[in-house]
Amino acid sequence: MSEFLVRGWNVAIPEVDVGDDIFVVRDADGDLSRIQVKTANCRPLRNGYSARFSVSLDQLELGRTPDLTYVFVTRRFERWDNFVLIGRSRLYEAYVQHQVGSLSKSNDLILNFIYRDSAVTCSSHDFSQYLNNWTDWSPIPH
Numbered sequence: 001m002s003e004f005l006v007r008g009w010n011v012a013i014p015e016v017d018v019g020d021d022i023f024v025v026r027d028a029d030g031d032l033s034r035i036q037v038k039t040a041n042c043r044p045l046r047n048g049y050s051a052r053f054s055v056s057l058d059q060l061e062l063g064r065t066p067d068l069t070y071v072f073v074t075r076r077f078e079r080w081d082n083f084v085l086i087g088r089s090r091l092y093e094a095y096v097q098h099q100v101g102s103l104s105k106s107n108d109l110i111l112n113f114i115y116r117d118s119a120v121t122c123s124s125h126d127f128s129q130y131l132n133n134w135t136d137w138s139p140i141p142h
Helices: 002-006 057-061 088-098
Strands: 010-012 022-026 031-041 043-045 048-056 068-076 079-087 108-116 119-122
Touching: 002 010, 031 048, 048 057, 048 068, 057 088, 057 108, 068 088, 068 108, 079 088
Parallel strands: 031 068
Antiparallel strands: 010 022, 022 031, 043 048, 048 108, 068 079, 108 119
16 A cells, blocks of 8 residues: 555555455546555575465456456565556456466466566566556656
8 A cells, every 4th residue: 555655646445345455546537446465475586586476266357447456566575575566457368368377276366476687477478567567656746
């Protein structure tokens, strides 16, 4: 939430949990974003680190308006680090077209992101364009 707030966006926690963790609003025009936050502790690798996330396949398959955005964030060196911000439809497309992730027995999509330098991949698919990409939430001066 603080990452959106520091950019000048208003943030709210839904009273009823139906899969959205937070709502992000640009007050000037009411632009609304639905956000699902996924967190993981990083695991060191010889060259970089990895983080494993779980996403409900039911949620991933369900398109709504406005569409959901996933924010995957790792806990590294005792702080939150390297946000991957990706829309639900793009993540679903990566799952269907590029076989990104693997399904668990409980029908969750398991994503194992590999972080190296300024790149991030999952199932050999490049997600670097989503790494720390806050373009949709540019800073708002107040």
